[in-house]
Amino acid sequence: MAGLTNTNITPPRWLTAELTYACPLQCPYCSNPLDYAKYPTELSTEDWMRVLTEARKMGALQLGFTGGEPLTRQDLPELVKHARELGYYSNLITSGYGMTEEKIVQLKEAGLDHIQVSIQASTQELNDHIAGTTSFEHKKTVAHLVKKHGYPMVLCVVIHRENIHQMPEILAMAEELGADYVELANTQYYGWAHANRNLLLPTKEQFVKAEQIAQAFKEKAAGKMKIYYVVPDFYEDRPKKCMNGWGTTNLTIAPDGVALPCHSARELPGLDCPNVKDYSISEIWNESKAFNFFRGDDWMQEPCRSCDEKEKDLGGCRCQAYLLTGDMYKTDPVCSKSPEHGVVQEAIDAAAKASQLAANEQPLVFRNSKNSRNFLKTL
């Protein structure tokens, strides 16, 4: 297989298994690619079994079953069982849609360790609007059932301009549902969220206020509930160390078998991401062009190359550099040292301006197959 060889490669620790792009929800910040309708084929059960086995052999330990909505895969219990036998810690990342008590019990018996349920807002009206599906009450029922059957329960709420004002109510809901962990994930602007950024990005004032509320709650809930707070890096002056470093920790497999160093990497040009149907996980991880592309720091441009902080964040996120500057080799423009840092403020200003428009002047683009096909026509 073509590509560089590198002797300092660490083994994968996290395997993200995107089982399907199918999803009954239509969240406008979905991290799936905008052109997902182009990839309708899904790996077979046998392919997934082999992927799990090979990645585990290399040292992968945390496994996330995600999608799309992973519950749409009928072979999920079989995959969970195989994962448990291999010694993975299995996380199911679900919208709750299609979940029943029977399935919760079946998955527990198969060896599933944890279920993360997403809720879009603290009110039915906003939840169902953002999800594009009537789902609020069912999600709450699922959260109760997850607890009832002894799983650690993680409630995940993606935060953006439409729901950021609900922070106190969201936290109260998490408490009422008995969540062990709450993930407050400020939207990261890739995929569908990038397309809807003007309508999703909160103002700095909104962000600061919501963060204060979340921090105060964190202290109050210490010992009972853990809070994971994902900051929106548009309001930071240093970028995140994306994926803990390219090709160092995370291996994502897309529904059609394409192996990605991060779930957004499909948006980057020229990586030639390999497919698990053609190569072993070891060949992909160690030898493929895609996984070696941004390993180490030889690829860096200035100001990263000579920066004394380059080991801290490895130049930030490659997808963000690409989406905001058109050049995936550049410094993540979230960094205040980036010569193109101004694009971040422009994005913030554009979002503030858009917030003055009426909803029908700039509607949210919901994540569904019709909109994905429409997007493909524009290419």
Next chain:
Amino acid sequence: MAINPTQPIYFSTQHRLQWEEAQQKHVILYPEGMVELNQSSAEILKLCDGSRTLAQIVSDLEEKFATTGLTNDITAFLEAALSNGWINQH
């Protein structure tokens, strides 16, 4: 958080303690996270199975490693483990 000396110590049902062949060490697994343990931490946690109190864990380990004076180190580690939610006392 303080360890109650009269009650047995359990490893949390919400976490998993596991030997990792690839890393040659024990790890604690929990939702979307993991902690790598050094050998002594792992030896302590393996004894948190609900059948021993703090004093019994100390004496078992002192006997196993033919040493004395482990009380302070083990207590400090278990207090930290308790606040991390890795262990509990019913």
